[in-house]
Amino acid sequence: MLLDSTSKTQTEDANVTRTFWRYTIPAVVAMMVNGLYQIVDGIFIGHYLGAQGLAAVNLAWPIIGIIIGFGVLVGMGSGSLLSIYRGADDNTNTQQLISTSFWLIAMLTVFVITILVLFGPTLLEIQGASGELLHSSLDYLQILNWGAGVTIAAGALPLLLRNNGKPEIATALLIVGALCNIVLDYFMIVELRWQLLGAALATLISQGIVALGALYFLLNSCGENKPRGALNLSLIFEIFKQGAAGLVMFLYFGFIIALHNKQLLIFASEVEVAAFAVVGYLGVIYYFIAEGVASGVQPPISYYFGAGLYQRIRTMFKLALKVSLGFGVVMVTVFYLFPTYVLGLFSEDLALLNAAERGLQLHLSTLFLDGFIFLTSMYFVAVGKGGKALAISLGNMLVQLPFLYVLPFWFGVDGVWLAVPISNITLTVIIIPLLWRDLYQLKHADMEATSGDKQCA
Numbered sequence: 001m002l003l004d005s006t007s008k009t010q011t012e013d014a015n016v017t018r019t020f021w022r023y024t025i026p027a028v029v030a031m032m033v034n035g036l037y038q039i040v041d042g043i044f045i046g047h048y049l050g051a052q053g054l055a056a057v058n059l060a061w062p063i064i065g066i067i068i069g070f071g072v073l074v075g076m077g078s079g080s081l082l083s084i085y086r087g088a089d090d091n092t093n094t095q096q097l098i099s100t101s102f103w104l105i106a107m108l109t110v111f112v113i114t115i116l117v118l119f120g121p122t123l124l125e126i127q128g129a130s131g132e133l134l135h136s137s138l139d140y141l142q143i144l145n146w147g148a149g150v151t152i153a154a155g156a157l158p159l160l161l162r163n164n165g166k167p168e169i170a171t172a173l174l175i176v177g178a179l180c181n182i183v184l185d186y187f188m189i190v191e192l193r194w195q196l197l198g199a200a201l202a203t204l205i206s207q208g209i210v211a212l213g214a215l216y217f218l219l220n221s222c223g224e225n226k227p228r229g230a231l232n233l234s235l236i237f238e239i240f241k242q243g244a245a246g247l248v249m250f251l252y253f254g255f256i257i258a259l260h261n262k263q264l265l266i267f268a269s270e271v272e273v274a275a276f277a278v279v280g281y282l283g284v285i286y287y288f289i290a291e292g293v294a295s296g297v298q299p300p301i302s303y304y305f306g307a308g309l310y311q312r313i314r315t316m317f318k319l320a321l322k323v324s325l326g327f328g329v330v331m332v333t334v335f336y337l338f339p340t341y342v343l344g345l346f347s348e349d350l351a352l353l354n355a356a357e358r359g360l361q362l363h364l365s366t367l368f369l370d371g372f373i374f375l376t377s378m379y380f381v382a383v384g385k386g387g388k389a390l391a392i393s394l395g396n397m398l399v400q401l402p403f404l405y406v407l408p409f410w411f412g413v414d415g416v417w418l419a420v421p422i423s424n425i426t427l428t429v430i431i432i433p434l435l436w437r438d439l440y441q442l443k444h445a446d447m448e449a450t451s452g453d454k455q456c457a
Contacts, residue, residue: 016315019300024320026171027162028292032285040178041199042281044185046346049195051274054346056136056196058277059129059261062254063120063141067148069250070108071155074101076298077243078156079163080381081235083299086165087306096232097239098160098218103231104239105156109149116145127258128265136196143200147207154207157214163299169217177210241386248393249377255397256420259404263416267408268355275355278346279363286331286364290371293324294378301382310442317379317439324375328368335360335367362417369424376435385438392431399423399430 045053078101085094124137144151154177162170181202188198257280264272297320304312335342339357347353373396380389400423407415407422 016300016312017319020297020316020319023162023167023300024293024296024323026167027296028289029171029175031288031292031295038284039281040182040185041203042277042346044189045196045199046278047348048189051271051347051349051352052133052136053196054274054277054352055270056129056133057140057199058257058273058280059124059127059133059137060141060144061277061280062127062258062261063116063123064144064151065250065254065257066116067112067144067151068155069247069254070112071105071152072159072246072250073156073243074104074108074152074239075156075159075243076246076295076381077239077241077386078104079159080242080298080302080384081238082160082163083302083382084306084384086163087303093235097235100232100235101156101160101239104236105149105153108152112148112152113145116141116148120145123258127261133270140196140200143197143204147204150204150208150211153211153215157211157218159295161214161218162295164218166217167296167299170214173210173213173217176213177206180209181206242381242384244386244390244393246381248390248397249374252393252397256400256404259401260416260419263404263408264413267416268413271351272355272359272413274347274352275359276363278343278352278356279359281346282335282342282360283364283367286328286367287370287374289327290324290374293320293327293371294375296320297375298378298382301379302384305383313383314439314442317375320375321372324371325368328371332364332367335364358414359417362414363420366421366424369428372428373424373431376431379435380438383438383442388434388438392427395430396423396427399427 041057042054045057078097081097082094085091085097120141121134121138124134124141129137158170158173161173184202184205185199188194188202192198194201257276260276261273264276297316301313301316304310304316339360340353343353343356343360346356373392377389377392380386380392400419403423404416404419407419409415411418
């Protein structure tokens with residue numbers, strides 16, 4: 001009997017592992033490819049437009065993050081609900097959910113364009129942008145402002161397609177989009193010399209290709225669950241509840257980048273802002289790996305939760321944690337051992353490279369803890385506890401504020417670079433007990449379910 005139980009556990013673990021890699025590999029590839037939009041822009045801008053170009057894009061990025069965040073809100077919120085409904089064979093809610101998601105994308109597009117047209121320049125000025133730097137940022141931003149609906153759809157629809165059982169197609173679309181972005185960046189920045197305007201157009205056209213492709217395949221993959229019905233207000237509430245952590249995460253990135261930009265312009269110069277942009281491009285490589293792992297485990301964890309398979313949730317989370325932390329440690333090691341090689345991808349300006357090397361070693365020293373924070377937040381989204389995920393995302397933002405304000409007065413520019421790693425350590429210490437308690441409750445629920453099955457037998 002014990003042998004049968006052990007064999008069953010090993011079989012279940014093997015199934016969970018296969019499921020993990022089936023969803024995680026496409027998700028990581030998709031996120032990495034998605035990150036190429038930013039990294040390729042950074043490489044072209046750094047080499048052809050210099051430090052001012054990099055600084056201008058970094059000042060615009062907090063605003064762009066708001067647009068991306070609304071796409072993630074819809075995609076993450078609707079995606080997690082879609083997996084739960086599919087796990088419970090709830091076809092009616094599946095149809096209404098997809099239809100409501102389309103309505104929500106349209107509504108958010110109108111809202112975002114209105115807000116950014118009215119307040120976009122002000123948001124740049126708040127960060128300290130002025131003169132030629134402000135003008136350059138506006139050139140880059142204005143195209144993406146008017147194309148906000150494309151950016152939102154490109155963020156939301158691939159996540160819905162993935163959670164509808166088509167992760168490979170979603171990944172393929174993002175790869176096509178990234179390749180188009182590389183070609184268009186070269187054509188518009190190098191050949192046509194449209195500078196930052198060309199970089200923005202290349203990004204927007206590539207996102208449009210991804211959005212249209214995802215919409216086509218999503219509608220064709222729905223089968224009998226074609227989107228039907230009008231806007232469902234109760235589902236909008238659930239989407240916001242489940243996806244709010246994703247929005248807050250991007251708002252957090254944007255807010256923290258904006259504060260870093262302002263502090264660097266106060267305590268240093270435009271060159272330090274450009275260096276921060278380069279360090280950010282390198283950090284994005286790991287962020288997208290960690291987010292890919294987190295996003296990859298969300299659909300199966302939500303499915304297991306809907307089906308009451310709690311032991312599989314714990315097994316998958318532990319595997320995801322090992323992969324995410326492992327990648328982070330490797331990347332921090334590479335950044336410390338080979339800073340010249342990785343920074344040289346973006347510029348040959350010695351002043352910029354020296355500032356970026358110092359920032360790289362300080363700012364990204366606890367990079368792997370970001371992976372732990374992302375994964376924990378996504379776990380709570382996957383099991384229907386969006387409130388806890390939102391609390392972690394908000395905490396991530398709030399914890400950094402005092403460090404980012406106080407440390408520069410003590411350590412100068414180094415204090416700006418140190419704010420993130422110190423706050424990562426602080427937040428990790430806070431959320432570990434919260435996560436442990438929830439996983440323990442899952443273990444207890446699984447034991448009760450197993451005991452009940454034995455009694456019935």
